[in-house]
Amino acid sequence: MNVRIDAKGMHYRPLNKIIRDAIVSGEKEFELDNIGGQRYIGAGINESVKITINGTPGNDLGVFMNGPKIIVNANAQDGIANTMNAGEIIVHGNVGDIIGYGMRGGKLYIKGDAGYRVGIHMKEYKKQVPVIIAGGTAGDFFGEYMAGGIMILLGMNGKSPLVGDYVGTGMHGGVMYIRGKVDPFNLGKEVSCLELSEEDTKLIGSYLKEYCEYFGFDFDEVMSGKFTKLVPLSIRPYGNLYVY
Amino acid sequence: MESQLPAEFAVNVNQEKCRRCKRCVINCSFGAIEFKDKVTPNNKLCVACHRCATLCPENAINITENPLDYKDGYNWTPEIRKNILKQAESGGIILTGMGNPKPYPIYWDHMLIDACQVTNPSIDPLREPMELRTYLGAKPDSLEFDGNVSLKTELAPQVKLDIPIVFAAMSYGAISLNAHKALAMAATRMGTLMNTGEGGLHEDIAPYADRIIVQVASGRFGVTSKYLNRSAAVEIKIGQGAKPGIGGHLPGEKVGEDISKTRMIPVGTDALSPAPHHDIYSIEDLSQLIYAIKEATDYKKPVSVKIAAVHNVAAIASGIVRAGADIVMLDGFRGGTGAAPMVIRDHVGIPIELALAAVDERLRQEGIRNRASILVGGSIRQSADVVKAIALGADACVIGTASLIAMGCRVCQKCYTGNCAWGIATQKPELVRRLNPELAADRLCNLLTAWGHEIQEVLGSLGINAIESLRGSRERLRGVGLNQEALDILGIKHAGIGQ
Numbered sequence: 231m232n233v234r235i236d237a238k239g240m241h242y243r244p245l246n247k248i249i250r251d252a253i254v255s256g257e258k259e260f261e262l263d264n265i266g267g268q269r270y271i272g273a274g275i276n277e278s279v280k281i282t283i284n285g286t287p288g289n290d291l292g293v294f295m296n297g298p299k300i301i302v303n304a305n306a307q308d309g310i311a312n313t314m315n316a317g318e319i320i321v322h323g324n325v326g327d328i329i330g331y332g333m334r335g336g337k338l339y340i341k342g343d344a345g346y347r348v349g350i351h352m353k354e355y356k357k358q359v360p361v362i363i364a365g366g367t368a369g370d371f372f373g374e375y376m377a378g379g380i381m382i383l384l385g386m387n388g389k390s391p392l393v394g395d396y397v398g399t400g401m402h403g404g405v406m407y408i409r410g411k412v413d414p415f416n417l418g419k420e421v422s423c424l425e426l427s428e429e430d431t432k433l434i435g436s437y438l439k440e441y442c443e444y445f446g447f448d449f450d451e452v453m454s455g456k457f458t459k460l461v462p463l464s465i466r467p468y469g470n471l472y473v474y
Numbered sequence: 475m476e477s478q479l480p481a482e483f484a485v486n487v488n489q490e491k492c493r494r495c496k497r498c499v500i501n502c503s504f505g506a507i508e509f510k511d512k513v514t515p516n517n518k519l520c521v522a523c524h525r526c527a528t529l530c531p532e533n534a535i536n537i538t539e540n541p542l543d544y545k546d547g548y549n550w551t552p553e554i555r556k557n558i559l560k561q562a563e564s565g566g567i568i569l570t571g572m573g574n575p576k577p578y579p580i581y582w583d584h585m586l587i588d589a590c591q592v593t594n595p596s597i598d599p600l601r602e603p604m605e606l607r608t609y610l611g612a613k614p615d616s617l618e619f620d621g622n623v624s625l626k627t628e629l630a631p632q633v634k635l636d637i638p639i640v641f642a643a644m645s646y647g648a649i650s651l652n653a654h655k656a657l658a659m660a661a662t663r664m665g666t667l668m669n670t671g672e673g674g675l676h677e678d679i680a681p682y683a684d685r686i687i688v689q690v691a692s693g694r695f696g697v698t699s700k701y702l703n704r705s706a707a708v709e710i711k712i713g714q715g716a717k718p719g720i721g722g723h724l725p726g727e728k729v730g731e732d733i734s735k736t737r738m739i740p741v742g743t744d745a746l747s748p749a750p751h752h753d754i755y756s757i758e759d760l761s762q763l764i765y766a767i768k769e770a771t772d773y774k775k776p777v778s779v780k781i782a783a784v785h786n787v788a789a790i791a792s793g794i795v796r797a798g799a800d801i802v803m804l805d806g807f808r809g810g811t812g813a814a815p816m817v818i819r820d821h822v823g824i825p826i827e828l829a830l831a832a833v834d835e836r837l838r839q840e841g842i843r844n845r846a847s848i849l850v851g852g853s854i855r856q857s858a859d860v861v862k863a864i865a866l867g868a869d870a871c872v873i874g875t876a877s878l879i880a881m882g883c884r885v886c887q888k889c890y891t892g893n894c895a896w897g898i899a900t901q902k903p904e905l906v907r908r909l910n911p912e913l914a915a916d917r918l919c920n921l922l923t924a925w926g927h928e929i930q931e932v933l934g935s936l937g938i939n940a941i942e943s944l945r946g947s948r949e950r951l952r953g954v955g956l957n958q959e960a961l962d963i964l965g966i967k968h969a970g971i972g973q
Binding site: 334377 | 564566569690693697699702725734738744746752763769890
């Protein structure tokens, strides 16, 4: 049995409290109706619960989250998966800015477009490798300061530009795959462009298969596009900046 | 290219006293002493950390400033000339450690404390109770009681301090695990707090978590929901007095297995903390992170926001309080650091005394002073500074450099090299081992105990018996040698003026 909450007009504080309390008493599945901008849904939750959101959740969805699976049946706003450690967020729409800031694990799958600063300072640690996939386009500073993890941008809706300026500025770890061409003047100066190896194709294929199943994209069509691989030139971009 | 920089110090070995035990050679972590038939210093490498001189069993080593004279020049000081040489050789930003050593005015030393004479009795702290206890956290605007005189008002979370001095944020990475352990043990024993800094919480100090402030900085290193909940309070680090407005770089060489584990990043990668939090560009954004943390900790932990003291600090602090912070931590421009560009450390920010006075005054004017506690740091050097800070309006003080000195730091300012000979600002196992956490904790406890007694003496002489009675009592301070503007900002009268 899932817990169904009508969140119309409800402030985020009681809403999130109801969810936290219900988790303590053993509930595993939630369906939230009439969500309209409530912040911090899933914040800091450590249990592997499932939360379905009908409506547009507010900022910091899944902040400090460590396990739950969240499905958003609409667009979502800024700061999704902020400092998230584990779990899954699936958005059937577009998302706002600074998503995946400092994200250290788990998956964030977006059907449509993403805003500025996607995956900023995303990092990985041992088996924790965060993955962000966006099906549409992304704004400036894609992967800024990226320190680890995997980001895939698909551009399935054919909108232009595919990605904004300063891609991977300050990048010092992780890898980005962009389905399409990225002009050199769009790249940050810490990034280099590579062709995909067989392992790369296998790697993105494993995530994209699951991604396509969620959103009904044709896997073969997605994979048929030409991807650009972006990696940092150095894991120590600022190593020679100082004198002792 | 062979450096043209002259040696800063001269190591003088009394070869007659020396019995060639080589202890100095083994102990010098900067490689400044070799053994070539006899103890032979390389002055260019000496940083004056005093390790060799302190441990020499024959007392045969003395370190002096290199007596090399420079052509006199008030403007072109030897330091400025040496810095130019260094940069001409390297093209790099000059990195440095510890706090600002420049002779800017120290306002603590221009404030004097009142005492009771004849018309009002002083209190003898040896015979009468003298309370140093205080609580950090938001206080309610008013209190409501029910018929049985029990409190109806729901209080915000509070952290009890048995002494109004907490240890400053210093990350595991900037300082060693043994130093972190010592701080955690001492904080627990003394009923005060230590602060993880932004490097995450090592499992070895997790047992002391209810005496630890955990920090969330722009790099979000080691920040998880578990980390946030295993704490006495959570601090959002916006800025640091030694380097306002800039981020931090922990170089990859220092990111070994253990650091990697607590920061949750791969071994050997640079830990880059960008200058801003990328999700904070306004007071509203700050509020968003404050409440994200409150949601993730079920509103059980006070949330502190740490900022560097800068020109507009009063308005910023007002915003921080309105954003929902329970504690505002102000760090003055003389505050220490493990590594900062010299240009920032020595030239950016404002003194903590003026910042504190301005913030406390502003929050009072706006009627929101009760909504947050004020912690101040940035060169609290002695118990008198604590008393003066509390009289100016602080709830408690934080000590970083003073606590390091208590553990053995000689303030040689080479923290960023990772070669700390005293096992404090280093990650090299053979150096970390030199710091015994138990002994260091004893020394920290001794320091706090001593300062606690001194504060009690001063309170007694002021005729008050609780530190909370002194808070914001600026009438008990007088200025000496300050101009009217400084007196006005500090909100104190000049010495010689009565009530």
